[in-house]
Amino acid sequence: MDIFVIRGGTPLVGSIALAGAKNVALKALVASLLTDEPLILSGVPLIRDVALMGELLAGLGRKVIFNEHTVRIERDGKDSFQVPLELGARLRTSSMVLGPLLARRGEAIIPNPGGCRIGARPIDRHIEGLVKMGADISYHSEDGYFHARAKKLTGVTYEFPKNTHTGTETLILAAVLAEGTTVLRNAAQEIEIDDLIALLNSMGAQITRSDTREITIKGVPSLHGGAYSIMPDRNEEVTFAIAAAVTGGRITITNSQHEHLEAFLDAFRKAGGTAEVEGATTTYASGGALTAVDVTTAPHPGFMTDWQAPWAVLMTQAKGSATIHEAVFESRFSYVPELKKMGADISFFDPPVENPEVFYNYNWSDRVPGFHPAIRIAGPTHLHNAVVNITDLRAGATLVLAALAAQGESYVHGIEHLDRGYEAFETRLSQLGAQLKRINEE
Numbered sequence: 001m002d003i004f005v006i007r008g009g010t011p012l013v014g015s016i017a018l019a020g021a022k023n024v025a026l027k028a029l030v031a032s033l034l035t036d037e038p039l040i041l042s043g044v045p046l047i048r049d050v051a052l053m054g055e056l057l058a059g060l061g062r063k064v065i066f067n068e069h070t071v072r073i074e075r076d077g078k079d080s081f082q083v084p085l086e087l088g089a090r091l092r093t094s095s096m097v098l099g100p101l102l103a104r105r106g107e108a109i110i111p112n113p114g115g116c117r118i119g120a121r122p123i124d125r126h127i128e129g130l131v132k133m134g135a136d137i138s139y140h141s142e143d144g145y146f147h148a149r150a151k152k153l154t155g156v157t158y159e160f161p162k163n164t165h166t167g168t169e170t171l172i173l174a175a176v177l178a179e180g181t182t183v184l185r186n187a188a189q190e191i192e193i194d195d196l197i198a199l200l201n202s203m204g205a206q207i208t209r210s211d212t213r214e215i216t217i218k219g220v221p222s223l224h225g226g227a228y229s230i231m232p233d234r235n236e237e238v239t240f241a242i243a244a245a246v247t248g249g250r251i252t253i254t255n256s257q258h259e260h261l262e263a264f265l266d267a268f269r270k271a272g273g274t275a276e277v278e279g280a281t282t283t284y285a286s287g288g289a290l291t292a293v294d295v296t297t298a299p300h301p302g303f304m305t306d307w308q309a310p311w312a313v314l315m316t317q318a319k320g321s322a323t324i325h326e327a328v329f330e331s332r333f334s335y336v337p338e339l340k341k342m343g344a345d346i347s348f349f350d351p352p353v354e355n356p357e358v359f360y361n362y363n364w365s366d367r368v369p370g371f372h373p374a375i376r377i378a379g380p381t382h383l384h385n386a387v388v389n390i391t392d393l394r395a396g397a398t399l400v401l402a403a404l405a406a407q408g409e410s411y412v413h414g415i416e417h418l419d420r421g422y423e424a425f426e427t428r429l430s431q432l433g434a435q436l437k438r439i440n441e442e
């Protein structure tokens, strides 16, 4: 179990390129199951979740060859349709192989998905759509697996009851080879989905965004292989932008995704941050004194749930009282007790909400006793060093940012969570001037 030893107080300055988007790469790898021809993906981030997905595909009869940021996937002959429990439990996106396996083999056995500890994260919306397309799916609690079969998947019109990013993608992956046309209504708008659509269309699929929240997929008999380059990771850009602001530094992102970060840029500038766009680059800095800005998370094009944890660190350095209302996941504040150890002034509260069953993106029945959907941060506070623990990916980056902003030497435990989604995080932060070293705790 590795830890980071971080000496805070140094402004981070320099230029950095974003790695490939984790939340596209994982689904692009799943898409390789839709063809028997080789698929070559470039711009793939070298992170643990991608390596895990490679292992998962190998278990399903694919040869997966990594060469730096390019991966080649091709048929390996020994087909399978079962995802091992221990693999599936560590990788939430493992459940997405349901679509391609049902579409091509008519059978799939997958474990109940895991992922970050940020809520129950069921896949009821995924399953409901697949069943409507003709799949028979049952959960066997005695072995912890979903058992799925489908003679043939047929195109349907399916309206999601609530937004689901990977649910939308799972149904797209199932519909590309289905008989007839599928229309997904109330479909998610996260931009990563459009990158997956572009990949699938380059393999011969026929998918269009027929309306803002509607996607139409015309089933085709087969998909061919090809080559595709993954878009950069906009969630990384938010992390580095806030790193610049909370350390009083200045960071230029050379492959900026600013056009997909409007909700973040609005809030960041309102808080006093500066973000200068120049062609493909955006340069972030604190712009002097920061002021508190309230945010409520929402599916794209809203303020993304993945940004609220790093945003909390920014608000500890801002003058006034800022609220963060998390409306997408039911428990995504695991970083709060850790930030309080460093001197942050944060309290939980329950904002009045008209119709919570509709307002919150999670199933209202999934909330845990004693949960609170919002926090209030009083600032600015001088964060001091502490020993902190990471429990999920974005919370992890948050604690690193806080340690970089704090005075003194902090110890950050649970670095394996960071390795899931940030490529070479310590090397890249050090290149920007961070006083940080990784030590093995064994």
Ligand code: EPZ
Residues within 6 Å of the ligand: 022, 023, 026, 092, 093, 116, 119, 120, 121, 122, 123, 124, 125, 126, 127, 163, 164, 165, 166, 167, 190, 299, 304, 305, 306, 328, 329, 330, 361, 362, 363, 393, 394, 421
């Ligand atoms: C994806 O998660 C991303 N993960 C998340 O990023 C991201 O935060 C989220 O979308 C929102 O954009 C990947 O793409 C791998 P949802 P996903 O389905 O698809 C509930 C990261 O750090 N729900 O839109 O799981 C669900 O529990 C990760 O990179 C159901 O109840 O998000 C959640 O509370 C974290 N039933 C809410 O809806 C379902 O069938 C939104 O989930 C599906 C979802």
